[in-house]
Amino acid sequence: MATIKLGAKGDRAVRHRHPWVFAAAITAVDGNPAPGDIVDVVDARGALVGRGYYNEHSRIRVRMLTWGDTAVDDALWRARVDAAVGARAALANRDDLTAYRLVHAEADLLPGFFADRYGDVVVVQLLTAGVERARDVLIDAVAAIPGVRGVFERSDTASRGREGLSPVTGTVSGDVPKNVEIVENGHTFLVNVESGQKTGFYLDQRDNRALVAEHARDRAVLDAFCHTGAFAVYAARAGAKSLALVDSSASALATARWNLEKNGAGECTVAMRTADVFEELRTMREAGRVFDMVVLDPPKFATNRHQVDNAMRAYKDVNRLGMQLLAPGGLLATFSCSQAVDAASFTIAVSWAGIDAGRDVQIVRRLGQGLDHPVLASFPESEYLKGLLCRVA
Numbered sequence: 001m002a003t004i005k006l007g008a009k010g011d012r013a014v015r016h017r018h019p020w021v022f023a024a025a026i027t028a029v030d031g032n033p034a035p036g037d038i039v040d041v042v043d044a045r046g047a048l049v050g051r052g053y054y055n056e057h058s059r060i061r062v063r064m065l066t067w068g069d070t071a072v073d074d075a076l077w078r079a080r081v082d083a084a085v086g087a088r089a090a091l092a093n094r095d096d097l098t099a100y101r102l103v104h105a106e107a108d109l110l111p112g113f114f115a116d117r118y119g120d121v122v123v124v125q126l127l128t129a130g131v132e133r134a135r136d137v138l139i140d141a142v143a144a145i146p147g148v149r150g151v152f153e154r155s156d157t158a159s160r161g162r163e164g165l166s167p168v169t170g171t172v173s174g175d176v177p178k179n180v181e182i183v184e185n186g187h188t189f190l191v192n193v194e195s196g197q198k199t200g201f202y203l204d205q206r207d208n209r210a211l212v213a214e215h216a217r218d219r220a221v222l223d224a225f226c227h228t229g230a231f232a233v234y235a236a237r238a239g240a241k242s243l244a245l246v247d248s249s250a251s252a253l254a255t256a257r258w259n260l261e262k263n264g265a266g267e268c269t270v271a272m273r274t275a276d277v278f279e280e281l282r283t284m285r286e287a288g289r290v291f292d293m294v295v296l297d298p299p300k301f302a303t304n305r306h307q308v309d310n311a312m313r314a315y316k317d318v319n320r321l322g323m324q325l326l327a328p329g330g331l332l333a334t335f336s337c338s339q340a341v342d343a344a345s346f347t348i349a350v351s352w353a354g355i356d357a358g359r360d361v362q363i364v365r366r367l368g369q370g371l372d373h374p375v376l377a378s379f380p381e382s383e384y385l386k387g388l389l390c391r392v393a
């Protein structure tokens with residue numbers, strides 16, 4: 001096994017159980033590890049810190065799997081999947097819920113591996129050379145979960161390219177239909193597992209949708225960046241007066257229409273627009289439109305720390321537009337899923353938006369990702385979703 005030696009400064013983060021070892025932290029590579037090989041990681045004095053998998057093509061040279069002298073073998077991979085699945089038992093036992101995240105990569109001690117359950121189907125993403133090596137044991141472990149009829153792979157993210165890997169999609173176990181109906185907090189949604197965004201659905205927003213529903217009765221609600229309309233469906237079922245949905249994806253909106261009909265949008269007036277949210281919200285503002293509640297759930301505006309300044313401007317702009325459309329005392333549920341923008345920075349962007357809009361903004365709740373998307377305390381990057389529920393005077 002090859003050995004990766006850390007410099008005196010470089011070993012600090014790893015000792016603190018941060019799972020990423022960057023090239024700058026490494027002083028020597030002893031041996032010739034191939035992408036995905038398991039390596040020993042030693043400190044500046046040569047003492048073993050732990051083991052992880054290596055990839056010279058990636059900025060993150062090693063992703064740590066163990067600390068101390070523990071073997072990385074099939075039994076370890078399998079035990080990690082079983083532990084992650086076991087931790088979701090409370091969700092698995094609910095009658096009103098058939099979709100949730102089973103494995104959340106680093107935060108479940110399985111860097112590079114994601115698994116989402118959609119009814120009797122599991123969708124997996126293997127995003128690094130290291131987990132490619134463990135492909136069979138990982139897929140077998142999720143395929144063996146009781147009630148799972150098939151496993152579909154969606155390893156089609158840009159991050160795979162940075163690992164020197166090409167995209168892979170397709171059924172890897174059993175049989176998988178293109179569309180799966182799921183139930184979330186008693187609401188039914190159609191999920192396109194083959195080509196929907198992410199693995200098909202934004203599972204991380206489940207708790208925040210329930211919160212929006214609590215406040216939606218008799219309100220005119222704008223669901224901006226709505227994807228397949230999940231926030232809007234909750235609002236409709238909770239008795240919203242009217243709904244406006246905006247997204248740039250026509251196929252996501254087609255599914256949103258199906259979802260609204262399936263859940264009985266009832267007396268609610270529904271308007272849908274395939275459009276750029278920034279443009280559409282400006283048009284609405286010029287037309288004098290007013291809402292009682294605005295949900296803003298944009299895509300990642302920053303994919304790395306170099307993009308944070310631009311992302312901060314975009315968060316400020318979109319939140320200003322959202323606030324300008326709110327009636328006095330209206331509610332804004334606003335989110336950022338950019339890992340590189342931390343919660344404090346996001347709050348600053350929202351406060352700038354309030355200043356620009358000339359409105360007083362009260363934060364009534366701080367929001368985050370659901371409990372099936374845990375945050376690893378030693379890995380702040382795993383806290384990627386942040387949100388604020390604000391009352392805008």
Ligand SMILES: C[S@@+](CC[C@H](N)C(=O)[O-])C[C@H]1O[C@@H](n2cnc3c(N)ncnc32)[C@H](O)[C@@H]1O
Pocket residue numbers: 197201202205225226227228229230231246247248249252275276277278297298299300337
């Ligand atoms: C984080 S997802 C929203 C998830 C959604 N709220 C849900 O609960 O399912 C972001 C959405 O924004 C859409 N999008 C990205 N850029 C956009 C833009 N400039 N204008 C409108 N929609 C955009 C994407 O198509 C995607 O559906």
